[in-house]
Each structure stands twice: as structure tokens, then as C-alpha cells.
Amino acid sequence: MERVTVIGAGSWGTAIAVLLARKDLQVKMWSVENPVVEEMNSKRTNESYLPGVIIPDSVSVYHSVAEALREATVIIMSVPSQAFREVVQNILPLLTGEELIVNTAKGIEEASLKRLSEVFYEEAGRDLYDKYVALSGPSHAEEVSREIPTTVSAAGTNRKSCERAQELFMSPRFRVYTNPDLVGIEIGGALKNVIAICTGISDGLGFGDNTKAALMTRGLAEISRLGVAMGANPLTFAGLAGVGDLIVTCTSMHSRNRRFGIEVGKGQTVAEALKTVRMVVEGYRTTGAAYRLGKNAGVSMPITEQAYNILYEGGNTAESVSKLMMRGKKHEMEEVVETAYPEW
Missing domain, CATH: 3.40.50.720 (NAD(P)-binding Rossmann-like Domain)
Structure with a gap:
């Protein structure tokens, strides 16, 4: 035994x-x-x-x-x-x-x-x-x-x-x-906390289910993009440590990352929100790391970038929402369209 x-x-x-x-x-x-x-x-x-x-x-x-x-x-x-x-x-x-x-x-x-x-x-x-x-x-x-x-x-x-x-x-x-797929499991488990903070901020701002679903879906695209660049299997992010963990962390009040984000969305400073949650908020430090990883790998991670702007540079939450919504026009599956539908 x-x-x-x-x-x-x-x-x-x-x-x-x-x-x-x-x-x-x-x-x-x-x-x-x-x-x-x-x-x-x-x-x-x-x-x-x-x-x-x-x-x-x-x-x-x-x-x-x-x-x-x-x-x-x-x-x-x-x-x-x-x-x-x-x-x-x-x-x-x-x-x-x-x-x-x-x-x-x-x-x-x-x-x-x-x-x-x-x-x-x-x-x-x-x-x-x-x-x-x-x-x-x-x-x-x-x-x-x-x-x-x-x-x-x-x-x-x-x-x-x-x-x-x-x-x-x-x-x-x-x-x-x-x-x-150790790489994929670890990247999915770490970066879902960043997106959970963002869905919390959305809740704190008074937004609804549409916004949360958009953040989770596009957040998963960012996690997958970075994970694949680091050697992960893309299918891992459709599994338990990918979309599964993302769902539970972004939607539950058990999630200290989401609770932290809610307080930030309501107007608390980062220090005040961390004090409110009391326990370790892994996503706060992971946001800084994920932002730098994305930059180093040349991977587009706009949600993570705005999370970094809010948490580390004192950015305004409402302005970050506008920046995300008014980004340049894109295909939903940019990489897929470029490779699988070149004539489309």
C-alpha cells in the first residue's frame, strides 16, 4: 500500500x-x-x-x-x-x-x-x-x-x-x-486562471452571459495557440485540463481567480482585491508570465494582453473592453482559414 x-x-x-x-x-x-x-x-x-x-x-x-x-x-x-x-x-x-x-x-x-x-x-x-x-x-x-x-x-x-x-x-x-501531453496539461491548467480573472472582471462590470461565453471561447483559442507554439497537442485543450477546467474556473464562485476578477471589475485595486480573496490567486502572477510567453513566442493573445494592462499597468477596465471589441476584423479560425480554405 x-x-x-x-x-x-x-x-x-x-x-x-x-x-x-x-x-x-x-x-x-x-x-x-x-x-x-x-x-x-x-x-x-x-x-x-x-x-x-x-x-x-x-x-x-x-x-x-x-x-x-x-x-x-x-x-x-x-x-x-x-x-x-x-x-x-x-x-x-x-x-x-x-x-x-x-x-x-x-x-x-x-x-x-x-x-x-x-x-x-x-x-x-x-x-x-x-x-x-x-x-x-x-x-x-x-x-x-x-x-x-x-x-x-x-x-x-x-x-x-x-x-x-x-x-x-x-x-x-x-x-x-x-x-x-504534459505541456498541454500544464499550459491549460495555468492559463485558464487568466481567463477566469477576465470573466470575473466582466461580471464585476455588470456584463452578462454573452460576454462570459465570448471570453471563455476566445480565451481558449489563446490558450491553444500558445500551447501549440510550445509543443502541446491541440486536442488536449478540448479535454479536461483545457475546456473542462476553463468552464469550472470561469463560472464558479469557488474560483478565487474569478472572485478576484469580480472585485477588480467593481473598482477595487489589485492589492485590495487580493486582500479580499485572502487565499493565493494563481492567475494574477500567471497573467504576467503568460503575457511575456506570448510576446516571446510571437503569439497573438489579445485577452491576456488586456488582462496584463489592467493588472500590471493600471489600465481602465472599460477601455480594455473597447479595445478588444474594436480590434481589426478577423476570421474566427484564422489559422484554419489560411491553410484549409486558401481560396475562400
Whole structure:
């Protein structure tokens, strides 16, 4: 039987621990926040991150990362994307090299513009990279912890590692597919947060379903365009970590990215909106990274550019809407028309 350690005790890390404990696994967790450790061990709750959910007795939470990792066969990384590299550096000396590494964070490292699997490869090398799996898809922690049916993808370069993760997580209420397209899974999971901020801004401005649908559809086109330029399979973006995650993040009030966007649309500053949401808003930092990635790759990403203008340059939300709506005339499927319908 696998021995699992979850690194990070935020909402998603806690939900994962609860999910696996319900499968009769012994789960250890590590958190940098001492009050969270004390609360989870004594009261069996994590009200700051996952209110209303009872933590099973088979989950033990530690202050010491070395103690949490002792005898672990599976390590689940559930830390903010911008802290991912530092945490990996800290735990590597404690590993045997045989552990399965499952990453649940969705983001791009802002400083390097690298996907998180690339960050892991740089720090851990080829042997451990073969044991790296990214878990992504439409999966709010609030729903997973309450056993609401959920489906995700496990992606990695090594099929056996992906199947090992699939076996670990599969349950009657949590279905896992495997996927070899690690690039596409990571790009879809990261950039959907940018579009979720934009749909939130739209809601905050008082716009309706038409606007939200347009942002999601054209946002998916941007995500796919950049993903393909980076080596992803375009079909991945029609799957769970693409359109699936985009739908759930752009439409649900569980989404902290959407909630952040709503506050910005209502007129709060970025700092005020971040404070209102309280928890990490991955899409804020990802917007800056996605903007630079698009520029470096020469990929057209007008929605992302306007999100960057609003969040990083103090741009006016209403003016950004006008700029998007009044862009030059285009085919809906520009690349397809140019290649498949040259005479049209």
C-alpha cells in the first residue's frame, strides 16, 4: 500500500488528503503554518482553507517536513506555483529517488517563465523527472472534499508513473484519465486562471452571459495557440485540463481567480482585491508570465494582453473592453482559414 505525504495544507492539499484517507490510506501532511497544523491535528478541521470539512483521523499533519516525508512512497506537491522551486529544493535531500511525485499546482514560474515540470527537471534531474506527474482538471477542493463526482487528468512523460497516479486517486467519486501531453496539461491548467480573472472582471462590470461565453471561447483559442507554439497537442485543450477546467474556473464562485476578477471589475485595486480573496490567486502572477510567453513566442493573445494592462499597468477596465471589441476584423479560425480554405 502506498504511503502518501501531501506537501502543503491549503484547500486543495487538504481535499486531496481527505480523498485518499477515505480510501483507507494513511496520509501525512506538512504545512509551514503552525496554527493550521495544530488545528488539523486537534480539531480535525481546516477552517481557514476548507471550512466545514472534517479531516479523517488517518491524516496526520506535521511541522517538520523531514518527519512528514519519512517512509513516503508518494509525494503530492500542493504549494503555490511561485513557491514550487524552493519547496522542491528543500525536500530533494530527504528523498530516496523512488517516490512518485504528483504536482497539483497550476501556474508558470514568473521569474523563469518555465512550466512547473521544467522547474522540477532543473532541480531534480532525469531520474526523478520520470516519476513526475501533473494532476489537472476541473476540480474545486470544496467539491472533491464533499465527494461530488469529479474527473481529472494525470499527465507525465512516463506512462507507468501516470498509471500509478491513476490507481492511487481513482475512487467511485474521483475519476482519473492518463494523458501523455504534459505541456498541454500544464499550459491549460495555468492559463485558464487568466481567463477566469477576465470573466470575473466582466461580471464585476455588470456584463452578462454573452460576454462570459465570448471570453471563455476566445480565451481558449489563446490558450491553444500558445500551447501549440510550445509543443502541446491541440486536442488536449478540448479535454479536461483545457475546456473542462476553463468552464469550472470561469463560472464558479469557488474560483478565487474569478472572485478576484469580480472585485477588480467593481473598482477595487489589485492589492485590495487580493486582500479580499485572502487565499493565493494563481492567475494574477500567471497573467504576467503568460503575457511575456506570448510576446516571446510571437503569439497573438489579445485577452491576456488586456488582462496584463489592467493588472500590471493600471489600465481602465472599460477601455480594455473597447479595445478588444474594436480590434481589426478577423476570421474566427484564422489559422484554419489560411491553410484549409486558401481560396475562400
